[in-house]
Amino acid sequence: MLTHALVLSALLFAVGTFGFLVRRNAIIMFLCIELQLNAVNLALVVFSRVAGIDGQVFVFFVMTVAAAEAAVGLAIIISIFRHYETVNVNSFNLLKW
Amino acid sequence: MLPLGIFSLPVVQEAAEAASHAEAAGHFEPFLPGLIVLLPLLGFVVNGALALVHGRRSAEAVRAGQELDLDAGGRPATHTLPSWVGPGVLLASFILVVVNFLRMSGVELHDPMVVRYWTWLSTGAFRVEAALQLDQLSMIMMLVVTGVGFLIHVFSVGYMKDDPGYPRYFAYLNLFVFFMLVLVTGASFPVMFVGWEGVGLCSYLLIGFWFGDREKSDAGKKAFIVNRIGDFGFLVALFFLFVQFGSLDFVEVLGRAPDEMVYGGALATAVTLFLLLGAAGKSAQIPLYVWLPDAMAGPTPVSALIHAATMVTAGVYMVARSSVLFALSPVGSVTVAGIGVLTALFAATIALAQYDIKKVLAYSTVSQLGYMFLGVGVGAYAAGVFHLMTHAFFKALLFLGSGAVIHSMHHALHHTHSHEDPQDMRNMGGMRKFMPVTALTMWLATLAIAGIWPFAGFFSKDEIIWYAGAAATGPYASLYTVFWVLALAAAMLTAFYMTRMMVMTFHGSNRTGAEEAKHLHEAPLTMTVPLSILAFLSVFGGWINVPEAIRNSVLGFGGALPMSEWLHHWLEPITYSATAIREEALVAGGFLEGEHHYHGYLEHAPFGGGELAWALASTLAALAVVLIAVRVVGRWQIKTAAEAGEPQAGLKKVLYNKWYVDELYDAVIVQPVLRTSRFLWRIVDSVIIDGLVNLAGGVVKFAGFAVSLFQNGSLNTYAFILTVGVLVILWTVGF
Numbered sequence: 010m011l012t013h014a015l016v017l018s019a020l021l022f023a024v025g026t027f028g029f030l031v032r033r034n035a036i037i038m039f040l041c042i043e044l045q046l047n048a049v050n051l052a053l054v055v056f057s058r059v060a061g062i063d064g065q066v067f068v069f070f071v072m073t074v075a076a077a078e079a080a081v082g083l084a085i086i087i088s089i090f091r092h093y094e095t096v097n098v099n100s101f102n103l104l105k106w
Numbered sequence: 107m108l109p110l111g112i113f114s115l116p117v118v119q120e121a122a123e124a125a126s127h128a129e130a131a132g133h134f135e136p137f138l139p140g141l142i143v144l145l146p147l148l149g150f151v152v153n154g155a156l157a158l159v160h161g162r163r164s165a166e167a168v169r170a171g172q173e174l175d176l177d178a179g180g181r182p183a184t185h186t187l188p189s190w191v192g193p194g195v196l197l198a199s200f201i202l203v204v205v206n207f208l209r210m211s212g213v214e215l216h217d218p219m220v221v222r223y224w225t226w227l228s229t230g231a232f233r234v235e236a237a238l239q240l241d242q243l244s245m246i247m248m249l250v251v252t253g254v255g256f257l258i259h260v261f262s263v264g265y266m267k268d269d270p271g272y273p274r275y276f277a278y279l280n281l282f283v284f285f286m287l288v289l290v291t292g293a294s295f296p297v298m299f300v301g302w303e304g305v306g307l308c309s310y311l312l313i314g315f316w317f318g319d320r321e322k323s324d325a326g327k328k329a330f331i332v333n334r335i336g337d338f339g340f341l342v343a344l345f346f347l348f349v350q351f352g353s354l355d356f357v358e359v360l361g362r363a364p365d366e367m368v369y370g371g372a373l374a375t376a377v378t379l380f381l382l383l384g385a386a387g388k389s390a391q392i393p394l395y396v397w398l399p400d401a402m403a404g405p406t407p408v409s410a411l412i413h414a415a416t417m418v419t420a421g422v423y424m425v426a427r428s429s430v431l432f433a434l435s436p437v438g439s440v441t442v443a444g445i446g447v448l449t450a451l452f453a454a455t456i457a458l459a460q461y462d463i464k465k466v467l468a469y470s471t472v473s474q475l476g477y478m479f480l481g482v483g484v485g486a487y488a489a490g491v492f493h494l495m496t497h498a499f500f501k502a503l504l505f506l507g508s509g510a511v512i513h514s515m516h517h518a519l520h521h522t523h524s525h526e527d528p529q530d531m532r533n534m535g536g537m538r539k540f541m542p543v544t545a546l547t548m549w550l551a552t553l554a555i556a557g558i559w560p561f562a563g564f565f566s567k568d569e570i571i572w573y574a575g576a577a578a579t580g581p582y583a584s585l586y587t588v589f590w591v592l593a594l595a596a597a598m599l600t601a602f603y604m605t606r607m608m609v610m611t612f613h614g615s616n617r618t619g620a621e622e623a624k625h626l627h628e629a630p631l632t633m634t635v636p637l638s639i640l641a642f643l644s645v646f647g648g649w650i651n652v653p654e655a656i657r658n659s660v661l662g663f664g665g666a667l668p669m670s671e672w673l674h675h676w677l678e679p680i681t682y683s684a685t686a687i688r689e690e691a692l693v694a695g696g697f698l699e700g701e702h703h704y705h706g707y708l709e710h711a712p713f714g715g716g717e718l719a720w721a722l723a724s725t726l727a728a729l730a731v732v733l734i735a736v737r738v739v740g741r742w743q744i745k746t747a748a749e750a751g752e753p754q755a756g757l758k759k760v761l762y763n764k765w766y767v768d769e770l771y772d773a774v775i776v777q778p779v780l781r782t783s784r785f786l787w788r789i790v791d792s793v794i795i796d797g798l799v800n801l802a803g804g805v806v807k808f809a810g811f812a813v814s815l816f817q818n819g820s821l822n823t824y825a826f827i828l829t830v831g832v833l834v835i836l837w838t839v840g841f
Contacts, residue, residue, distance in 0.1 A: 099822075
């Protein structure tokens with residue numbers, strides 16, 4: 010039971026990472042990050058079954074922070090979109106040497 | 107902030123061991139000694155403030171595109187106040203000195219009066235007090251400095267009248283007198299050193315007074331740098347003394363030296379030789395004399411005050427002050443005498459072939475300082491100080507007189523916009539018709555310096571030469587005999603070159619040019635009055651120290667003089683222990699036998715004959731040389747400087763170029779130092795050190811550039827690198 014849940018968590022994380030690496034759409038990349046976060050949340054919940062309630066408490070924190078982060082992140086993406094009229098990250102390369 | 111004690115009574119007044127002299131008649135009460143020193147400093151502050159105000163005003167005038175015209179609408183206060191403040195503080199100081207002198211001469215003061223104010227330095231065992239020492243020697247020096255200094259200040263009022271830097275000039279001059287007074291009254295070597303450095307600074311400032319002229323500011327630097335070499339010697343000597351005595355107070359060091367230093371020991375010799383190096387720097391002796399002739403770049407009254415009458419005699423004063431130390435080292439003493447007599451002769455030969463009137467006087471000063479060194483070197487400390495004093499009179503007069511001549515020449519040449527050199531004697535001639543007072547007073551000074559009876563220089567110079575001969579009975583007798591002969595030769599040369607200068611300047615036909623000659627004129631009263639007073643002193647100043655043997659003879663007006671050897675007796679408390687040491691050493695060495703008393707050994711006839719015979723011979727010889735010079739130089743067909751150019755061949759060329767000593771120093775010292783510095787600059791500094799620093803910088807810069815390539819602005823790259831990085835860390839940590 011534990012193993013299955015952990016494998017699911019690992020797969021979800023891998024999918025998130027893969028999506029983050031290969032996609033160019035900022036919103037999709039953002040969703041991939043959320044996926045990674047939730048994969049970690051799942052792992053925390055699984056471990057709390059054997060290691061105590063701490064993991065579940067931690068999940069609440071992660072979700073709270075993720076919500077705040079999502080608000081800020083989306084606001085930035087909207088702001089960028091207003092300027093560039095695109096959300097393709099390949100277009101945003103002003104900050105370089 | 108200065109303690110108030112300076113203005114009221116000093117904190118502690120003490121005459122060391124005064125109680126032991128119960129027979130002493132009365133007690134010396136110094137009268138405001140601090141004020142003597144501080145008044146010139148006050149003058150400096152006032153004149154310095156005026157100079158700053160004036161400087162701002164003339165800067166504004168320049169900015170507004172106007173010239174600051176001194177004569178338009180009356181002189182500004184910045185140009186009238188210094189005329190009163192500058193000489194005024196000197197006069198006040200001089201009066202205070204005279205009051206103290208009268209008080210001191212009224213009592214028998216055996217030990218120096220030390221007036222302590224506050225502790226200046228106190229670190230561990232090293233303790234220096236800001237204290238003034240009033241004794242017979244410092245009193246004489248103070249009289250000369252403030253007296254002659256006052257006359258030169260008055261002369262400057264006329265001489266510098268039209269100079270735009272007038273207030274600045276008086277500020278520097280007052281500051282100089284302050285430091286000179288610190289030098290001669292300081293009660294310890296460090297306080298003396300403060301004055302010593304201070305006068306050096308003022309000398310530098312005044313030589314380069316017209317700093318707009320590159321040559322003149324260079325001359326100032328030369329004086330300063332050459333003096334540093336001497337100062338180094340002075341300091342090293344002080345370190346030695348401190349290690350030995352644990353104190354640098356004159357009373358302490360000079361009082362304990364006879365008991366605690368070995369006669370002729372290594373320490374005494376080292377100390378005296380290093381002190382001599384310091385004295386040679388300040389007093390322009392071989393090998394450090396080269397700065398003094400160049401110092402003539404300054405205004406002429408400065409040459410008179412600093413580079414003839416006072417500052418350059420500091421070395422003589424220092425040797426006389428530390429006479430005990432020099433007496434303890436026969437090697438040191440003979441070196442002082444040898445350096446002195448060589449300088450006297452060497453400078454005299456150069457003076458023979460100079461055409462610049464101030465250069466002649468400069469070399470003459472070097473030469474006369476050599477005589478003073480000879481005097482203090484052979485143990486005739488009073489005679490050295492005596493010559494210092496008479497020299498201050500007649501050399502100040504000669505310089506001021508030459509200043510009056512240059513002033514007149516300058517005006518004449520200015521009127522016709524001529525670019526001839528106003529200082530070149532070949533452009534003068536016949537000046538006595540235009541400037542009778544200057545000519546007469548300068549002739550009196552010339553006779554004095556030539557050593558003609560009864561002028562001041564005769565008594566002082568003759569005494570030194572006599573003692574040089576007398577010293578040839580002790581250790582290094584043969585050396586002293588040589589010194590004696592050289593001193594006589596230099597005396598003859600002195601008579602010749604001085605007469606040559608006078609004849610070329612004041613006699614014969616005028617060579618300035620017909621148009622210019624109309625504008626030649628006698629100097630104003632502010633200049634001729636100081637000349638006359640100094641002339642009076644040059645004539646009669648020598649009578650204060652006429653030897654007993656001469657006083658009763660025809661040369662002493664058959665005993666009509668009220669005193670004999672006054673200065674000698676006056677300085678006895680200073681010279682007593684040094685003379686006693688020398689006498690003891692002579693007895694121990696078997697050079698002197700039988701009964702003798704204090705300074706008795708110096709009264710032996712040097713080479714047969716009495717004092718009177720030698721004195722007569724020397725004055726007659728000098729007179730003969732003067733007369734010959736008048737005839738010889740009078741017959742010369744002198745061309746003006748523009749026609750004649752520089753001497754092209756023979757001894758004359760060598761002498762005109764000062765034996766090429768400047769060139770020698772340049773080749774042996776200046777150029778190697780320059781080349782080494784250039785090597786250190788261009789190779790060691792620019793290539794090696796800068797190269798290493800630039801290499802380190804370059805490596806960091808390149809590394810930064812390489813790493814910066816990763817920041818390419820592409821979010822995907824960052825994400826990829828981040829992921830790979832995490833995997834690598836996991837790999838290394840986890841497995």
